[in-house]
Amino acid sequence: MKKKIALMVSAAMLLPIIPSAYAADADMEKILTEVKERIGNTDEYDQFRSDSYENNGHTIYQFSWSKEDGSESFDISCNDEGIITNYNTYDGAVSHSDTKHIPDVTAQQAEQTARDFINKINPEISSQLTLEVNEASALDSSYTIAVKRSLDGISVYNDDGYIRLNNDNTAVEYFNLNYQYVSPVADKSSFISADEAKSAFKEKIGMELVYRSYTENDGNTKYFPVYVVKDHDKYIDALTGEAREMELYARYGLDQTSGGGASKNEAAMDAGLSEAEIAELEKISGLISKDDAEKLARENQYLGIGNSIKLNSISLSRSYRDKDSYMYSLSFRNDDSSDSFNVVLDAADGSVISFNRYNNGEDKENDDAKAKEFIEALSGERLKNYVYNEETHTYERYENGVRVEDDSAWADVYDGVLYGFGINYSKNAQFPSVDGVMSADEAADKMFGMVLYNINYVSELENKTGCLYIPDDNPSVDPFTGEKLDYKGEPMQDIEMTYTDIDGHYAQEIIEKLAVYGIGFEGGEFKPDEKITHKDYSDFLEKAFGRVYIAARNDGAENSEEDNSPVTRAEAAMMMIDALGVGEYAAYDIYKQPFADVSENTGYIAILAAMGVVQGDENGNFNPDNDITRAEAAIMVYNYLNR
Numbered sequence: 001m002k003k004k005i006a007l008m009v010s011a012a013m014l015l016p017i018i019p020s021a022y023a024a025d026a027d028m029e030k031i032l033t034e035v036k037e038r039i040g041n042t043d044e045y046d047q048f049r050s051d052s053y054e055n056n057g058h059t060i061y062q063f064s065w066s067k068e069d070g071s072e073s074f075d076i077s078c079n080d081e082g083i084i085t086n087y088n089t090y091d092g093a094v095s096h097s098d099t100k101h102i103p104d105v106t107a108q109q110a111e112q113t114a115r116d117f118i119n120k121i122n123p124e125i126s127s128q129l130t131l132e133v134n135e136a137s138a139l140d141s142s143y144t145i146a147v148k149r150s151l152d153g154i155s156v157y158n159d160d161g162y163i164r165l166n167n168d169n170t171a172v173e174y175f176n177l178n179y180q181y182v183s184p185v186a187d188k189s190s191f192i193s194a195d196e197a198k199s200a201f202k203e204k205i206g207m208e209l210v211y212r213s214y215t216e217n218d219g220n221t222k223y224f225p226v227y228v229v230k231d232h233d234k235y236i237d238a239l240t241g242e243a244r245e246m247e248l249y250a251r252y253g254l255d256q257t258s259g260g261g262a263s264k265n266e267a268a269m270d271a272g273l274s275e276a277e278i279a280e281l282e283k284i285s286g287l288i289s290k291d292d293a294e295k296l297a298r299e300n301q302y303l304g305i306g307n308s309i310k311l312n313s314i315s316l317s318r319s320y321r322d323k324d325s326y327m328y329s330l331s332f333r334n335d336d337s338s339d340s341f342n343v344v345l346d347a348a349d350g351s352v353i354s355f356n357r358y359n360n361g362e363d364k365e366n367d368d369a370k371a372k373e374f375i376e377a378l379s380g381e382r383l384k385n386y387v388y389n390e391e392t393h394t395y396e397r398y399e400n401g402v403r404v405e406d407d408s409a410w411a412d413v414y415d416g417v418l419y420g421f422g423i424n425y426s427k428n429a430q431f432p433s434v435d436g437v438m439s440a441d442e443a444a445d446k447m448f449g450m451v452l453y454n455i456n457y458v459s460e461l462e463n464k465t466g467c468l469y470i471p472d473d474n475p476s477v478d479p480f481t482g483e484k485l486d487y488k489g490e491p492m493q494d495i496e497m498t499y500t501d502i503d504g505h506y507a508q509e510i511i512e513k514l515a516v517y518g519i520g521f522e523g524g525e526f527k528p529d530e531k532i533t534h535k536d537y538s539d540f541l542e543k544a545f546g547r548v549y550i551a552a553r554n555d556g557a558e559n560s561e562e563d564n565s566p567v568t569r570a571e572a573a574m575m576m577i578d579a580l581g582v583g584e585y586a587a588y589d590i591y592k593q594p595f596a597d598v599s600e601n602t603g604y605i606a607i608l609a610a611m612g613v614v615q616g617d618e619n620g621n622f623n624p625d626n627d628i629t630r631a632e633a634a635i636m637v638y639n640y641l642n643r
Contacts, residue, residue, distance in 0.1 A: 027080065028052065031061050034082045038121050045072070058181065060085075079179065084121045085161075087175040100545060102513070102641045103138040105169040110143040114163045117172040118147075125149070128156075129177075131163070136517045139641065142169055147177055152184045157246075157456035157470055180459030185467060190239055191455060197236045197469040198448055204243035206230045207440040207447065209479055210405045211431055213321075214488045221321050221426055224489035225402060225434050227443035227477040238455045238467040246458060246468065287347045290314055293328040296350040297343045302378055302418055303355055305332055305341050312340075316347060322426050327353055352378050354422040364414040368393040371411040374418050379409050382425055397424075399431040437479035446482035450475050499526040507631040510638045519543045519637065521630070528631035534563035537572065537633055541579040544637045570624035572636060573614060574604045580640075582607070595622035613639045 028050065036042060045065040052061045059080040066073035071093065077086035103110075111133045119126045130148050137144035142165045149159035161177035185191075192200070208230040215221045234243045288296070294314065298305050312331040319325035326347035333340040344353040355378075375395055376383065386395040386409060397407035412420035438446075451471040458466040475492075476485040486492040497515035502508045505528050514520055519540065521527075532540070567575070577586045583604075591606035595616050598605050605622060608614045613636055616622050628636075 027059070028061060031078060031080065031082060032063060035063065035076060035078055035084065038084070038123075039076065039087075047073075056181075081124075083125060083177075083179055084175075085177045085179050087121065087172065089166075089173050099141075100139045100641060101141075101643065102517070102638070103143065103169050105138075105143070105165075107133045107135045107138075107143070110138070110165060110169055111145060113165060113170065114143075114145045114172065117163065117175070121175075125179075138169065139517050141167055142173070147175075149177070149179070151182060151457055152188075154184070154467075155454060155456045156180060156182055157458045157468070182457040182459050182465040184457070185239075185465075191467065192236075192238060192241050194453055194469070196241060197238065198444070198453060200236045200241045200243065201469070202441050202444045205234050205236070207443040207477070208403070209434065209437060209440070209443075210403045211399060212405050212476065212489065213426075213429075215321055221429065222489065223404070223429055223431050224485075225432060225437065225479050226485055226489070227438075227440065227447075227479050228405075229447075229474060230440075232474060235468040235470050238469055244468075246466070287316075287326060288328075288350050290316070290328070293345050293347070293350060294330060297330050297332075297341075297345060300352065302374055302421075303341065303343065303352070304357070304417065305343075309334055309339060309341070321424075322428060325427055351380065351382065352421060352423075355418065355420065357417075357419045359414075359419050366393075367413045367416070370416060371413040374411040374413055374421060375409050375423075378411075378421055379423050382423060383409065395423075399429075400434055402431075402434055404431075434479065438482065443477045443479065443482070446477050447471070447475060449482075450477075450484055497522070499524060501525045502528055505529075505631065507634055511631065511634050514544075514634055514638055514641075520634075526630060526634075528634075529629050531566040531627045532630045532633045534565055534567055534571075534575075536630070537567045537575060540633055540637065541576060544641065545579045566627040567633070568624060569614075569622060569626050569628050570598075570601060570605065572628050572633060573608050574601055576613070576636060576640070577604045577607060595620065595624075597621040598624055600624075608636075608640075611640065611643050613643070 032050070042048075042065050044067075046068050047064075047066040049064050050062065052059055054060075060077060061079070062075070062077050064073065064075045072091050074089040075086070076084055076088075078084045105113075111131055114131050114133075115126075118129055118131070122129075128149050128151055130150065132146040132148070134144045134146065145163040145165075147161045147163060149156045159178055159180055161175070163172055164174040165171065166173040206229075207227045209225060209227055211223045212226050212228075213221050213223050233245050235246055236242070237244055294311055297303060298307055309332045312333040314328060314330045316326055316328055319327055328343075328345045328347050330343045330345070331340070332343070340358040342354075342356045344355075345351065346353055371393060372388065379386070379395070383395055385399060386397050386407075388395050393410075395409040397404040407424045407426070409423040410421070411418060448471075451473045453469055453471050456468055456470045458468050458470075460466050477483070478485050478491070481491075484492045497518065497520040499511065499515075499520075502511050505511070507528055511520065511526055511528065520543070521536065521540070574583070574586075577583050586601075586603035586607055588603055591603045593602045593606050594609050595605065601624075605614065605624070609616075609622075614622070
C-alpha cells in the first residue's frame with residue numbers, strides 16, 4: 001500500500017524536540033511549531049533542514065523534511081505571519097503516469113479536496129481564497145485548481161497560484177500562492193465608480209492603434225492593425241482617479257529596452273547549416289560570401305571585434321521574419337573566453353541586424369545619448385520610417401502613421417563601448433490600410449465590453465497598499481469591427497461545446513462527457529450519425545491526445561488534415577495508434593488477432609482490442625472496411641480515456 005503524508009493530526013499529538021540549532025531562533029521555532037500543528041506528524045523523516053531570507057521587509061522560512069534514502073520528502077515555505085505559500089510532496093513509490101485518462105474523481109470532489117487542504121494549512125486566509133477547477137487538466141493525470149485571493153471582496157492583484165492533486169486525485173501534491181502584504185481600505189465609499197474610472201482611462205491612458213505581426217510556418221509575416229492599451233503599465237487609481245504606474249516589487253530589475261533584437265535572433269544564432277547547405281545558399285544571387293561577412297564584421301568600427309579574436313562559427317540561415325531574406329550568424333571567441341562577440345548580418349548587404357558582446361556581468365548605466373548615435377550609425381537607411389522615443393530610448397517603426405509594435409532599434413553602450421544592438425524590420429512587409437478605423441475612445445468602449453474592470457489591491461514597495469482599477473484581460477481590439485483578436489489577427493470566440501442534436505442518442509452521455517474536457521466539435525451540432533472524415537477525425541484525436549502528426553491512410557491527400565474522405569474502422573484504429581505515438585510497435589506481426597476478418601494491419605487493431613477500445617460484432621468480426629460515424633469515433637476515444 002502506498003504511504004501517504006497525513007494532513008490530519010490529533011490536537012493531543014506531541015511535537016518532537018526541535019534541534020538546538022533552531023531553538024536559538026525564537027521566531028523560527030514559533031513558526032515551525034505552528035506549521036507542524038497544521039501539517040501533521042513528521043517523526044518518520046530522519047532528515048530536516050531549514051533556511052530563511054528577507055523579502056520586502058518580511059522573513060520567509062523554508063522547511064524541508066526527507067528520508068535519508070531519498071524515497072520521500074516534502075518542502076514548505078511560509079512567511080513570518082505563518083501563511084504557508086508553498087507545499088510540495090514527493091513519494092518515490094508513487095508512479096506518475098503521463099497517459100491521458102478520464103479521472104474517477106469528479107471536479108466537485110477535486111475542489112472539495114483542495115478546499116479541505118486550504119482550510120487545514122491556511123485557516124487564517126482560507127475565506128480569502130477562491131478555487132477554480134480546470135476540468136481538462138485532469139486528463140493529463142491529475143486535477144489542477146487555480147487559486148485567487150481577495151480581501152473584503154476586492155481582488156489582490158497578482159495574488160494567485162494553483163493546487164495540483166496527486167495521480168489518483170485523492171490528496172494535494174503541490175500548492176503555491178503568491179502572497180502579498182496588503183491593508184484593506186477602511187472607507188470604501190471614497191473609491192471612484194467604475195464608470196468614472198473608465199472615463200479617466202480614456203482621458204489619461206487610452207488605446208493605441210498599432211500594427212502587430214504573425215509569422216506563418218511558411219515564413220510569411222502577416223501584419224494587421226489592432227487597438228491595444230497605450231501604456232499597459234499604467235492604471236487608474238481608485239482613490240484619486242489619476243493614472244499611475246504600478247510600482248510592484250516584482251517589476252523591479254526588468255529591463256524593458258534590451259530584449260528586442262537579440263532575443264528575437266537567438267534561434268537564428270543557433271540554427272547552423274552544413275557546409276554543403278551553406279555552399280548551395282551562397283549560389284543565390286546577391287548574397288555576400290562567408291569571407292566577406294567575416295571581413296565586414298571585423299572591420300565595422302562600431303563593433304570593436306578587430307582581427308585578433310578567433311572566429312568560432314559562422315552559419316547562413318533564412319530570416320525568421322522574412323522568408324526571402326537570409327542572414328549570417330557569426331560567433332567570435334578566444335580560447336580563454338576572455339572576450340566574445342555574437343553578430344548577425346543581413347546576407348544581402350552585410351548590415352548589422354544584432355550584436356552582443358560579453359559583459360562579465362557588471363551592472364552599468366547605459367549611455368542613452370551615445371546609444372542613440374550607435375543606433376543611427378549601424379542602422380543607416382533602415383531607420384527611414386523609425387522615430388526616436390525619448391522615454392524608452394529606442395527607435396520605433398511607423399507605417400501609415402501607425403507604430404509597428406515589434407519593429408524597433410536599440411543599443412547598450414557603457415563607457416563609450418557598444419555591448420548590444422538590435423534592429424527588427426522586414427524588407428518586404430505589407431501593411432494594410434487603416435482608413436476607416438474607429439477612434440481610440442470607441443476602441444476603449446469595445447474593450448470594456450469584453451473585460452471586467454474592477455478595483456484591485458496592489459502591494460507596493462515599503463509595504464504600502466495601492467487601490468487600482470485593473471482589467472482582468474488585455475485584449476487586442478479589431479479597429480474596424482471591435483471584435484477581440486487572437487495572436488494571428490483572427491476573431492477570437494469563446495468556444496462552448498454544447499450540442500442541439502444529441503438528445504436521446506445512444507452516445508449522448510459519452511459525447512457530453514468528452515465535451516467537458518474540450519474534446520469535440522464546434523458549431524453547436526455534433527452530427528453523431530454522420531460519417532467522420534479524416535480531417536475531422538484528426539482534429540478530434542488532436543483535442544484528445546495533443547498535437548501529433550497523423551499520416552493519411554489513403555492516396556487522396558498528403559495528410560489527414562486535408563482529407564475529407566470518410567474513415568474506415570481499420571483506418572480509425574491506425575490513426576489512433578499513431579496519435580498515441582506507438583505506431584512503430586503496432587507494425588510488427590507479433591499480435592494475437594481476436595477478429596476473424598482482420599488480415600492486414602493486425603497489430604493496430606489487436607492493441608486497441610486488448611485495451612477495450614474497440615469491439616467486434618455479434619459474429620466476432622471487426623468489419624475493418626466499414627466507415628465509422630462521428631459518434632463511434634467519440635466512443636473509441638472515450639473507451640481509451642476511460643479504460
